[in-house]
Amino acid sequence: MNDLELARLISGEVGENFTLAKEAAEEYPGYCLVTLRGMCKLICLRIIEARNLAIPKAGELDTLIREVCDRTNPDSQTKNALHKLRCLGNKGAHPEENKLGNAELSDFARSALRYAITALKFAHTQIHPNSPLPAEIVSTAAEFGVKSLCYRATIQEEVEPQYWLGKHFLSKAASLGSGGEDQFIFPHEIHEELKKANYWFRLAANQGHAAALYEHGKLLIDQVDGEEYVAMGVNNIFRAANEGNSDANADVGHIYYHGAHDQPQDFVEARKHFEIAAAEDHPSALTMLGVMYLRGEGGPANLLAAFEYTKKSAEAGYPTGQMNMFVHYWNGEIVEKDSIKALDWLNKAADQNLPEALFMLAEIIQAGLVPEKTQEDAEGLLSKCMSSSNAEHSLRSKAAFQYARLLSRHSDQLQSLTGAADILQRCYEAEKGEGEVAQACLELAQSVVPQIKGLIRSRRGTAEEIVVAENITNYYFDPSGKPIPKRSVGFDKQRQTMREMSEAQKHLSPELYQRRLMEKMTPTLHAQIKRANALKVVSTSRSKIGRNDPCPCNSGKKFKLCCGNN
CATH class of the missing domain: 1.20.120 (Four Helix Bundle (Hemerythrin (Met), subunit A))
Structure with missing residues (x-):
């Protein structure tokens, strides 16, 4: 069988x-x-x-x-x-x-x-x-998916394949909208894919497919066929809701909740439609019912019902519901406080890369409230949070500062400190140099940058690490260690230096070019070497050097214009 x-x-x-x-x-x-x-x-x-x-x-x-x-x-x-x-x-x-x-x-x-x-x-x-x-x-x-679906949708006119061909073109439009590998996408290309999706949804809707009717309605509301069809789109959403489609019922709930599309605000109707959608585990419906029962909107407030809807959302696997379960158990306002259950739900939400959960778990680990987790675990969570395209701007900035602060703990590791400095400048710029996060970045940077220069002077790092550290500290921070407000300015200065050195290479000997390159690209290390050589000259052979002799630090300058001038 x-x-x-x-x-x-x-x-x-x-x-x-x-x-x-x-x-x-x-x-x-x-x-x-x-x-x-x-x-x-x-x-x-x-x-x-x-x-x-x-x-x-x-x-x-x-x-x-x-x-x-x-x-x-x-x-x-x-x-x-x-x-x-x-x-x-x-x-x-x-x-x-x-x-x-x-x-x-x-x-x-x-x-x-x-x-x-x-x-x-x-x-x-x-x-x-x-x-x-x-x-x-x-x-x-x-069978091969696309060929099978196309045959059944066109030749056999089956409703389900027609619906999923509509979903195929909808997905294609979303992929074009996100850019993908090709960043040069014209709006009309996306619109053409949406029109194809709308065609197949309309065919399936005409055969009584509720989900297709809903998708057709959404596209009409988004004016895929023009502004004059928006009202028809709203009507399709309501028709699909009456046929039991959970997405449509959730949308109708939102329409009544916010009083959108010329509908009066009606919390009772909103709650009714959210409950229909929630029966099918619809995430936004479950979330909204938790809010409405908590606030007493559309009926009496019921804290236990609010908790139960949140729990159902969490058990259905939705990370937002899992995060809210963490809040309930952590605060202990609706149910008895239970930090073990709270952390269990928080970990589940973080495992699904919910930015708020990643940040909260990292903070709790830093506070030492999760004994089995280390500061390195917190670093990993914060790195994910600050890199998440789904995180709000303010949360990404907070995560970036916290991550930089953790990296700065490694005061003897040049690579870690350089990474911290790089993040601090980016965060400072993202916050436009204003607000609490920007001020915290500034204060930490003015501590980190001197530490980096100290490690450079003592050559605590590989040659590559030292060059990267010099570039970061000298082009993206001012002499006091303050981050520059625009990274592009530092990048332009860096490119200008490279252009100058490329031009100088045509006229200098290889040995002198390397010395000039080191002076430009690693000024902190170069200054330290220069001081060390000057001290050596003074203690051993100062009397033998004439003012017009080449400086023994190999700068290519006369002694009187270089170390002799110090």
């Missing part, structure tokens, strides 16, 4: 979903994950029907999984597989919430297909208890 045959034995719809997921796994991993999540729900419903279990079929997927597992008592591997299909499906449905790229989604899709086989085997034992499975289930090779 192969895996497709196994899926069809559960039900025709399960077989269709599994087939689509396999076809799309490599090209459209997000689609694969969402489809397998839908298959997981179909499996639960099929087991309830076959076993005649007294479980409401309209329940949320999380509830369905728990109830089915409670009644059928599967092994831990099966329980884990069902919950993983749900959580990975959430990641595929909302990759923006988890900050996931296509590579991560592809890894998740491959894992989800393995979990799907476990779930299908379990379903078979429940639905066909008298038909034992063979020892091995053969994995069939899937």
Whole structure:
């Protein structure tokens, strides 16, 4: 028996979903994950029907999984597989919430297909208890994703492939918008891809596909067909919400919450639509319900309900919900304070690279509240936070300063101190030299830069480290150690120096050129060598040097104009 045959034995719809997921796994991993999540729900419903279990079929997927597992008592591997299909499906449905790229989604899709086989085997034992499975289930090779989808969308006019061709072009437009490898993208190129996506969404929507109707509505609101179609787009969003689409219900909730698109502000309606979307683990709906129950918007305040929605968001795998669970347990305002549970949730959010979680965990480690973590762990977290494109500007700057401060602890390591100085200048410039963070950068820089010059003078570092340190301190800081406000100014000075030295190379001997180059590029080290040589000359052979003789420090100047002048 192969895996497709196994899926069809559960039900025709399960077989269709599994087939689509396999076809799309490599090209459209997000689609694969969402489809397998839908298959997981179909499996639960099929087991309830076959076993005649007294479980409401309209329940949320999380509830369905728990109830089915409670009644059928599967092994831990099966329980884990069902919950993983749900959580990975959430990641595929909302990759923006988890900050996931296509590579991560592809890894998740491959894992989800393995979990799907476990779930299908379990379903078979429940639905066909008298038909034992063979020892091995053969994995069939899937058809090529794009070719299969195109054929089914165009020739067979199947609605699901039409929808996912729309998602394909939408993804392509997003990729063009982000720049990718080609930074020279014209707006009309992106618009053309959006129009292609809109075409396929419209075809699928006309066949009653709620998700396609929602996507079609969103594109019309974004004026892909012009401003005159915005109202039609809003209407499509409401129609898709009425058909049960979770994204549409979340959007309608936001429309009522903010009073957008000529709709009156209505917290009651907003809460109603958010609750419909939350039943499908929609991240923004779960977050908004936590806020609304906390504030008493759209109904009485309910702190426990606020906590439960936050918990559900966290358990669904959304990092924002996990971060909020950390806050609840850390502060102990709604639930009893529990630092162990708090740190567990914080670590989960940080593992998903949520910038706020990375920064908070680093701060807690620095405070010595996580004994098993070191300052080096904090450095790694701060480095991720300051480099995150998803972090707010102010958070990146705070993380950059904290990271530089940790690097500056290594006062005997030239490379670490130079790295700290480089970050401090960039942070100072990003803050435009104003505010608390900029002032902190200034104060730390005026301590770090003299330490760097001291290590250079004592030659504590490799030749490459010394050259880099000299460039950073001499071109991006003033003589007092203050960061320059514009890095481009220092870079221009550096390029000018290199141009001058390139020109000088044409007229100087190789030996003299090297001395001049050292004087220009490593002035701190050069000055130290010059002083050392001058002291040596004075103590051993000063009387033998004439004022017009070449200076023994090898500067190429006369003694009276060089060390003799000192």
